[in-house]
Amino acid sequence: AQTVTQSQPEMSVQEAETVTLSCTYDTSENNYYLFWYKQPPSRQMILVIRQEAYKQQNATENRFSVNFQKAAKSFSLKISDSQLGDTAMYFCAHAGGTSYGKLTFGQGTILTVHP
Amino acid sequence: NAGVTQTPKFQVLKTGQSMTLQCAQDMNHNSMYWYRQDPGMGLRLIYYSASEGTTDKGEVPNGYNVSRLNKREFSLRLESAAPSQTSVYFCASSGSRGRLSTNYGYTFGSGTRLTVV
Numbered sequence: 001a002q003t004v005t006q007s008q009p010e011m012s013v014q015e016a017e018t019v020t021l022s023c024t025y026d027t028s029e030n031n032y033y034l035f036w037y038k039q040p041p042s043r044q045m046i047l048v049i050r051q052e053a054y055k056q057q058n059a060t061e062n063r064f065s066v067n068f069q070k071a072a073k074s075f076s077l078k079i080s081d082s083q084l085g086d087t088a089m090y091f092c093a094h095a096g097g098t099s100y101g102k103l104t105f106g107q108g109t110i111l112t113v114h115p
Numbered sequence: 116n117a118g119v120t121q122t123p124k125f126q127v128l129k130t131g132q133s134m135t136l137q138c139a140q141d142m143n144h145n146s147m148y149w150y151r152q153d154p155g156m157g158l159r160l161i162y163y164s165a166s167e168g169t170t171d172k173g174e175v176p177n178g179y180n181v182s183r184l185n186k187r188e189f190s191l192r193l194e195s196a197a198p199s200q201t202s203v204y205f206c207a208s209s210g211s212r213g214r215l216s217t218n219y220g221y222t223f224g225s226g227t228r229l230t231v232v
């Protein structure tokens with residue numbers, strides 16, 4: 001069974017600074033996807049970034065980038081130039097290639113951006 | 116707007132009552148899912164439907180039933196609600212056909228906050 005672990009229940013950062021959220025996972029599959037989702041107080045689940053396991057290049061989306069270490073099964077999210085609107089719960093998630101798209105989520109990290 | 120629509124957004128039930136959470140997607144996705152979100156536990160899969168006509172248990176299926184009515188709709192039923200089922204419920208859909216593709220997409224509904232007293 002896949003597991004996803006986020007060891008940081010809460011993080012805080014000053015506006016305009018950089019913060020990194022950690023995620024580790026365990027899987028027996030070779031083909032899989034990893035995701036970071038943002039959940040603001042509105043409760044909506046918003047996709048931040050996605051990484052395909054077969055791609056060695058780390059995914060980037062504007063101010064968001066990941067550090068994907070496949071051998072170590074680590075998938076951290078770096079947020080650069082943090083903005084007040086980045087304040088939210090962040091979830092790391094895994095979907096295996098043979099799991100019909102079922103997502104396994106980590107426990108979540110609450111990120112607070114301070115002005 | 117295309118997406119996943121969940122109803123209701125809020126619900127309060129008494130212990131032992133039954134209810135059905137409705138979910139519909141208009142993205143022509145094959146797979147649909149029901150998750151529950153509890154503090155400190157992330158989202159956990161209750162049931163999923165890989166394609167129309169099929170349903171399977173997820174991580175926490177006890178106390179729930181599902182129906183994949185057609186390709187668009189996937190409902191979750193609580194037959195006899197218990198306080199332990201107080202949670203936020205999310206429906207989601209994906210374009211996965213069982214094998215991940217480069218166009219893999221995943222869309223969530225806005226959630227249902229259910230309280231069982």
